[in-house]
Amino acid sequence: MPREQQLSQVFVEIADSLIDDFDVIDFLQQLSVRCMELLDVAAVGILLADEHGILRVLAASDERTRLLEFFATQHDQGPCVECFQSGQPRTNIDLTASRITDDWPQFATQAQDIGFVATNALPLRLRGRIIGALSLFQTDPAPLSYQDVSLAQAMADIATIAILQQRTLAQSETERGQLQYALTSRIVLEQVKGILAERWQLSVDDAFAAFRRYARNHNLKLAALARDITDGTFDTDAIPHGVAGTAM
Amino acid sequence: MANVLRRLRDDGPGGIAHAMTAGAVALGVDGLAVSLLMEDSGIELVACSDESAQTFEDLQFTLGEGPGPDTVRAGIMVWVPDLAGVRPDRWPALAMESAGLAVRAVFCFPIGLGAIRVGVLTAVRRTPGPLSSGQADDALVLARALTARCLGGGEPRRQDPDDRVSRDSAHELQQAVVHQATGMISVQLSLSLPQALLRLRGHAYGSGRTITDISREIVARRLRLDPNTDGTEPAVADKD
Structure with missing residues (x-):
């Protein structure tokens, strides 16, 4: 092209x-x-x-x-x-x-x-x-x-x-708040990778691939879904995570 | 600010209280307070520099609404440069109660790491107006140091005239592999994320290795922490 x-x-x-x-x-x-x-x-x-x-x-x-x-x-x-x-x-x-x-x-x-x-x-x-x-x-x-x-x-x-x-959860009024929120979101994602890897007995990379595929297929935001997982308000069994097709 | 951070490393319950008094002066605000999320009793004021900060903290945590509770809930900073200019429906109970207070501006900074929410650092002023960017940077650095202090009980204390120690440990707490290991341990040992991080740090301290090293071993599944405390671990963070 x-x-x-x-x-x-x-x-x-x-x-x-x-x-x-x-x-x-x-x-x-x-x-x-x-x-x-x-x-x-x-x-x-x-x-x-x-x-x-x-x-x-x-x-x-x-x-x-x-x-x-x-x-x-x-x-x-x-x-x-x-x-x-x-x-x-x-x-x-x-x-x-x-x-x-x-x-x-x-x-x-x-x-x-x-x-x-x-x-x-x-x-x-x-x-x-x-x-x-x-x-x-x-x-x-x-x-x-x-x-x-x-x-x-x-x-x-x-x-x-x-x-x-x-758009942040609390609609932070400041640029500094936006920057900090982005960094925090990244940390939450890493914590969730660990949680999912252990629950599913996968590598952190495979666990994240399954997580992201699910979020994209369901039009969910990664950061929001990750926060729901760490808060325990989302049942992670709903996410398909079989080994087949997890390669990126 | 370096002086304030050094006070934070002081042992004993006075460390945080002294840091608040010195921090308020260094930041150029009228009051500074730290409130922490306790496992079973909600948010509690732990230290404050003066009465104006204490009164405001007590009020918003009693009512359960305001910039502080929002900061803890969402893990994001909330700034209110003029309390009188806030829409009444944002915090209706607080709007009713805060009219008689001396505090006119409130700035809240989260204490925590990703999904680990530890508490909030609150700066208050008797005059309305924004924080300068230098003040905001200093407050963020202080909030980060408080995070390291609250999540880092039992960290080896080295003698170092400048701030290398706090900076190094704060840097280690930012490694992706440390967050991943924290998540894994929380599932393995059925712990909350903050407890899992404390176990991880405790193990690193007890074995004399860095938290990053131990985290790599855990993520690679070459190491699994014993569900029974191995005795080398420090008690769960002293909340002063």
Whole structure:
């Protein structure tokens, strides 16, 4: 499919989601997948800073724990931290270059173990403030073009808008409340992964896949369903979780 | 604020109370209070800096409505920069009762971790108006430190002149694998999420390993905590 057509499809999809009552984590996860497809990169993550200014993973193109944990290593090293601190994009970084492996040994080693050879970080901007970063990884060293980088920045801006647009349970009046609520929702999801994995005797990744499939099929918001599960007000036996078809 | 956080690490029931008094000064508000959700008796005021904060906390938790109860229920911050400007139907009983109080602005910050709701930090002022973003950041940092204190009984206490300790432990409490392990333990041992997290921390403390390490073992099903307390665990969080 030509990129223009791809882009207009993604645009319609995003607009549809944002006017609706959407789940911010699920939206950002799907945005990460679209970003990965449009830019032809291997993995995309969205990180949001907490009150200490430490970057936390909100969503990624692939929810498997290994990748989430890799994105989480970027809280103290890597281009996302630099991008977050400076507010400037850090693009086309060669992960095999000695300067990178010297500066960020843990990050560079883990990235290479997964097979990533290049990375990019774009700021999530909110009126002159930087609230997080969009993180892209490539298994192919071909640099992103100027147009690619502009598109990635647009996706980062959409992520910011979505985080501020989410409808929270208590309709928090403040932007800071919105950011905090998004981070809290992510933690609840992880707690629910553990609960379901143990109830169903599955891996946390398989348990989450079944949970998300159920939520999407029934038009339920991940965060709301997760909260009902932790409160004990939702019977998790209602969620099909047989091993068949749980592979993502 | 670093000073306030250090007071929080003081042992004994005075730690939180002193942090409230010092915290109110550091934040530039008239009163600061901490109320915690108790397993069987609902929300209770645990410490406060002055009478204005105490009166307001008592009122909203007696009535069961207001920014504090909303914060605990939803796990989200609720800010009321001008109590007089709130629609009466939002908290009808509170609207009737609060007219005579000195408090004009209330800012509530959740204490907790994901679905684990521990309580609420409340800042009050006698004059209406918003918090500055610096004040809001400081209050959030204080709420996070209170979370670590309430959920972290028995944490090894190291000597460190700056705030590395609280920051490190607060960071560990943010790892995805720790949340996943907490969820698993709650099912394995039929515990609430906060109790499961305390067991996890207790085990880490008793075995001298990090909570992240232990969590990985649990999520990989290489380790299962004994349903009978192994004796190395600290008592459930001191509520002062």
